[in-house]
Amino acid sequence: RETMARVAAYLWGAGAVTVLAILALPHGDDLVLPVAWAIFGLCTACGLAMWRFGERFPTWVFHAGLVLATAAITGAILWQDDPGADIEMLYLWVALYGFYFFGWRAALAHLALVGVGYAAVLLGQPGGDSRVTDWLLTASGLLVAGCIVGLLRDRLVGLVDRLETAAVTDALTGLLNRGGFEGVIATEL
Numbered sequence: 001r002e003t004m005a006r007v008a009a010y011l012w013g014a015g016a017v018t019v020l021a022i023l024a025l026p027h028g029d030d031l032v033l034p035v036a037w038a039i040f041g042l043c044t045a046c047g048l049a050m051w052r053f054g055e056r057f058p059t060w061v062f063h064a065g066l067v068l069a070t071a072a073i074t075g076a077i078l079w080q081d082d083p084g085a086d087i088e089m090l091y092l093w094v095a096l097y098g099f100y101f102f103g104w105r106a107a108l109a110h111l112a113l114v115g116v117g118y119a120a121v122l123l124g125q126p127g128g129d130s131r132v133t134d135w136l137l138t139a140s141g142l143l144v145a146g147c148i149v150g151l152l153r154d155r156l157v158g159l160v161d162r163l164e165t166a167a168v169t170d171a172l173t174g175l176l177n178r179g180g181f182e183g184v185i186a187t188e189l
Contacts, residue, residue: 002054039075073117095114
């Protein structure tokens with residue numbers, strides 16, 4: 001849980017720094033300042049909360065954080081007027097976090113929420129077929145990246161399990177070695 005909280009704090013912090021950089025750089029009238037400042041405040045508050053108290057939070061708070069991040073990114077896309085801003089790439093952070101820290105079902109649910117939110121934003125914009133292409137490219141890219149991270153996570157967990165087993169068993173006989181025997185004895189006593 002501590003790693004989950006630290007990574008969430010880093011991602012929220014990165015979001016705050018990104019918004020602050022956008023606000024600091026020259027921008028035209030297309031940037032809605034109150035929305036940008038609100039997203040900056042949200043990212044900062046969530047990042048600090050995760051940094052300070054995250055390891056004490058129950059798992060549902062991290063799920064709620066991903067939903068909130070999805071809503072913030074969707075809101076940023078909705079309120080920006082520059083179609084070339086590519087803000088939807090920030091959904092990648094949501095996908096990677098979800099597929100690394102949560103099971104497949106929860107990660108796919110978060111990705112579905114991203115897909116629905118992004119589709120809702122695109123439906124309200126002119127562009128027709130190009131918007132469908134934008135959605136397909138973004139959704140498929142997020143799905144592929146998330147699945148790769150999920151498969152790598154599963155492989156890593158399997159490797160750690162095999163290493164833990166190998167550390168307490170004899171390779172030739174398959175019986176417990178001294179370390180494994182001492183662990184069993186301590187439990188039994």
